[in-house]
Amino acid sequence: MLAIENCHLSWPDFTADYSLHVKEGTFCAVIGPSGGGKTTLLHLIAGFETPQRGTLTFRGRDLLPLAPSERPVAIVFQDHNLFPHLSAAENVALGIRPSLRLSREERRRVSEIMDAVGLKDLESRRPGEMSGGQRQRVALARALVSSRPLVLLDEPFSSLDPQLRHTMIALVNKLRRRQNVTFIMSIHTPEDVRDMADQMVLVAQGKVLLSGSPAAVLQDPATQAASLTPKA
Amino acid sequence: MRLKPPHPGSLVALAILALVAGGFLALLQTGSEGSNLLAIGPYLLRVLAFSLIQAGISTILSLSFGVALALALTRRRFLGREPLLALLGTTMVMPTIVVVFAVLTVYGRSGWLAQLLIGFGIDAPLSIFGYPGILIAHVFLNAPFVAKIALDALGTVPAEQWRLASSLGFGPSQIFRHLDWPVLRAEISGLASLVFLLCFKSFAIVLALGGGPGRATLEVAIYEALKVDLDFARAASLSLVQIAICLTITLLLHGTLARPPVATTLRGAIPRPDAADRRLRALDFVVLSIGLLFIGPLVLSILTGFSHIGAITDLDLLQALVTSLGIAATAATLACCLALFLGAAARNRRIVLRSPRTAALFDLIPSLLLAMPPFALTAGLYLIVRPFADPSLAGLALLPLINGLASLPFVYRSVAPRLMLAEERYGRLSSALGLEGLAKLRIVDWPLLQRPLGSAFALAMALSFGDFGIIALFGGAELRTLPYLLYERLGAYRFEEASAIGLIIVLVAFFLARLSGRLSYARD
Numbered sequence: 195m196l197a198i199e200n201c202h203l204s205w206p207d208f209t210a211d212y213s214l215h216v217k218e219g220t221f222c223a224v225i226g227p228s229g230g231g232k233t234t235l236l237h238l239i240a241g242f243e244t245p246q247r248g249t250l251t252f253r254g255r256d257l258l259p260l261a262p263s264e265r266p267v268a269i270v271f272q273d274h275n276l277f278p279h280l281s282a283a284e285n286v287a288l289g290i291r292p293s294l295r296l297s298r299e300e301r302r303r304v305s306e307i308m309d310a311v312g313l314k315d316l317e318s319r320r321p322g323e324m325s326g327g328q329r330q331r332v333a334l335a336r337a338l339v340s341s342r343p344l345v346l347l348d349e350p351f352s353s354l355d356p357q358l359r360h361t362m363i364a365l366v367n368k369l370r371r372r373q374n375v376t377f378i379m380s381i382h383t384p385e386d387v388r389d390m391a392d393q394m395v396l397v398a399q400g401k402v403l404l405s406g407s408p409a410a411v412l413q414d415p416a417t418q419a420a421s422l423t424p425k426a
Numbered sequence: 427m428r429l430k431p432p433h434p435g436s437l438v439a440l441a442i443l444a445l446v447a448g449g450f451l452a453l454l455q456t457g458s459e460g461s462n463l464l465a466i467g468p469y470l471l472r473v474l475a476f477s478l479i480q481a482g483i484s485t486i487l488s489l490s491f492g493v494a495l496a497l498a499l500t501r502r503r504f505l506g507r508e509p510l511l512a513l514l515g516t517t518m519v520m521p522t523i524v525v526v527f528a529v530l531t532v533y534g535r536s537g538w539l540a541q542l543l544i545g546f547g548i549d550a551p552l553s554i555f556g557y558p559g560i561l562i563a564h565v566f567l568n569a570p571f572v573a574k575i576a577l578d579a580l581g582t583v584p585a586e587q588w589r590l591a592s593s594l595g596f597g598p599s600q601i602f603r604h605l606d607w608p609v610l611r612a613e614i615s616g617l618a619s620l621v622f623l624l625c626f627k628s629f630a631i632v633l634a635l636g637g638g639p640g641r642a643t644l645e646v647a648i649y650e651a652l653k654v655d656l657d658f659a660r661a662a663s664l665s666l667v668q669i670a671i672c673l674t675i676t677l678l679l680h681g682t683l684a685r686p687p688v689a690t691t692l693r694g695a696i697p698r699p700d701a702a703d704r705r706l707r708a709l710d711f712v713v714l715s716i717g718l719l720f721i722g723p724l725v726l727s728i729l730t731g732f733s734h735i736g737a738i739t740d741l742d743l744l745q746a747l748v749t750s751l752g753i754a755a756t757a758a759t760l761a762c763c764l765a766l767f768l769g770a771a772a773r774n775r776r777i778v779l780r781s782p783r784t785a786a787l788f789d790l791i792p793s794l795l796l797a798m799p800p801f802a803l804t805a806g807l808y809l810i811v812r813p814f815a816d817p818s819l820a821g822l823a824l825l826p827l828i829n830g831l832a833s834l835p836f837v838y839r840s841v842a843p844r845l846m847l848a849e850e851r852y853g854r855l856s857s858a859l860g861l862e863g864l865a866k867l868r869i870v871d872w873p874l875l876q877r878p879l880g881s882a883f884a885l886a887m888a889l890s891f892g893d894f895g896i897i898a899l900f901g902g903a904e905l906r907t908l909p910y911l912l913y914e915r916l917g918a919y920r921f922e923e924a925s926a927i928g929l930i931i932v933l934v935a936f937f938l939a940r941l942s943g944r945l946s947y948a949r950d
Contacts, residue, residue: 242589263595274586279608292600340594 196344196376201238201248210234210400216378216393218343221370223387223408224380226397227420232380235397236346239378240269252344268337269346272353275333276321282332283308283317289340307339310369327358334366338373347379363387384412396420435771438764439791442831446798449806453662456809470667477643480557481625484564488621491565492572493610495717498710499573500580501701511577516939517570519885521892522630523909524728524928525563527916529554529635531727531925533562538723555637563631566724568621575617579609591699598700623675623796630894634916644668648801653899658805665802672797731929734922742911743927750891750907753825758886760830761837762879768792769842777849792838795831804828804896821900828896833886840882840946841875848874881945888938892931
């Protein structure tokens with residue numbers, strides 16, 4: 195279980211207070227208006243932001259004293275996920291060993307995960323030679339190969355067209371079941387994950403306003419008020 | 427069918443090419459019966475070898491020191507960092523003759539270092555002339571410039587990649603390999619070419635610190651042929667060699683100068699994960715200390731001028747100041763006008779006529795001017811106007827012209843991308859509204875151009891104001907600029923007056939450079 199209790203963060207122009215519980219192995223979608231605090235929530239879990247007060251635990255272990263690299267967390271951003279001078283396989287391998295000195299077993303793991311995300315033949319390609327969807331698959335592969343039980347996806351497919359976005363979300367769902375990883379994904383288009391997410395969270399004004407099943411959250415007037423679903 | 431008149435930018439391009447070609451033809455014609463390349467073979471080889479060796483070593487030292495300084499500065503935050511960064515950004519316009527003064531004051535025979543050594547009981551005679559003085563001056567001039575560009579490049583690494591590095595647990599070596607080095611590598615070849623070109627064409631520093639005819643760059647050799655020996659043929663031959671070498675370097679550099687500006691950085695408030703590493707902390711301390719020990723005394727020597735300003739406020743100074751400002755303003759105006767015409771022609775070819783290849787030719791003209799030896803060009807043009815004007819009058823006309831052409835590459839780099847942007851944004855709209863010529867300039871281009879153009883004008887003025895090049899040919903009692911006055915005072919060993927004049931030049935040039943920097947942040 196990931197447990198966030200009364201985590202308070204403040205800046206001169208923005209204040210956030212989060213409380214949230216996410217069960218292990220679930221696909222949790224974080225929705226909400228732009229500037230509402232979705233990314234800040236993910237950055238808090240990843241260790242890029244430190245709260246002034248509150249607690250953050252995973253499997254009962256306090257994450258707050260840990261540096262980002264020590265946390266059981268992998269992250270995928272919307273852009274700039276890959277290092278352009280490295281091949282796709284090398285970018286994935288960074289998730290295992292930043293020095294890129296891999297053992298035979300580790301190289302096999304990289305190949306396996308590249309296969310799982312559908313990029314078996316593109317291992318030697320550089321990011322500049324790949325499409326947007328392929329690049330995000332590489333980033334996803336890197337997050338998964340690190341074997342960290344919590345994967346954060348910060349609007350990773352926003353720049354893709356609706357068809358490709360749907361395919362990528364389906365891939366995430368498939369991998370989640372296969373690898374038993376907890377996914378927390380912020381997303382702008384809640385309808386895309388309505389049928390796949392186990393839990394949906396509405397974040398606005400720096401607070402978790404709602405948490406529950408996608409159907410319940412999407413039908414709630416608060417979600418309607420946040421202009422996230424088409425009004426009847 | 428009615429023929430369309432040529433674009434004014436095409437006429438300007440032709441005029442520049444005609445001016446350059448005319449100057450060299452005049453020089454070649456005048457000296458056709460004199461020495462040729464074969465006749466000056468051994469001399470040429472000696473000059474060439476010295477030019478290449480000193481430029482090569484200067485480039486390696488400037489790049490190594492500049493990049494190390496940039497890495498240390500990007501990792502550390504300390505009191506005085508911001509003023510230091512501002513200083514780095516303005517060294518590009520540091521007048522070379524002032525650098526000569528600073529090097530002599532600190533490292534000269536009776537300079538600060540010699541005094542310090544005597545204080546410790548060491549009475550070793552220091553000789554700054556030759557390679558030591560030239561290398562110190564070139565590194566002082568170029569390493570901060572390299573550091574500034576490298577620092578800007580390091581700042582363009584996206585925030586997401588820093589977060590990734592932090593999340594993946596990158597150590598210092600991985601951070602250098604995957605985050606720092608890729609952006610540095612993209613800059614280094616262009617920077618190396620530019621620094622090499624500037625050192626290869628170095629004039630004032632080599633003239634004053636070379637220590638005699640045995641230590642001459644091609645630029646100094648051309649000057650000596652023109653001013654001392656009046657050997658136009660030798661000047662023409664040397665110029666051709668210089669043009670061939672500089673053209674090669676310039677063509678390599680062209681891609682760098684013509685490259686569009688980097689997008690704004692996405693860097694957030696994430697601290698660099700390697701800032702806490704102990705070994706890097708020690709290394710950065712050493713690099714910053716060396717930087718302070720090297721740059722600090724040279725800057726201080728220039729600041730000593732404050733205590734002598736009262737002693738130099740005479741008519742000579744006032745006249746030289748007015749002349750310098752007048753020449754600099756005219757040169758900057760000329761450079762801005764030429765850049766506008768060439769930039770407008772290039773965008774017309776690129777966007778309206780869809781002919782990127784001919785557009786690239788317009789882009790190439792300003793870069794080509796970097797390869798021109800200013801002395802040879804000036805001498806050629808002087809030979810053309812000599813029947814109609816006396817030397818000081820010719821100097822007054824040629825100084826802004828040559829200085830304007832010399833700053834055109836930098837001005838063009840600011841102006842041309844903005845003209846393109848204006849056309850991309852509003853080109854179709856202005857065509858639909860029938861906006862052309864001056865109306866288009868005023869309504870469509872000007873709002874996007876005014877700040878970059880102001881920035882380019884200030885930079886061109888700063889470059890011209892501190893220039894000690896062509897004035898060495900025409901300078902005298904009737905025509906003095908501030909850098910020339912400083913050179914005269916240095917030659918007469920009047921160091922206190924020289925320090926005050928140097929300070930005034932630096933203050934004006936830095937003010938203009940800061941103004942240029944502030945205006946360069948476009949508000950669109």
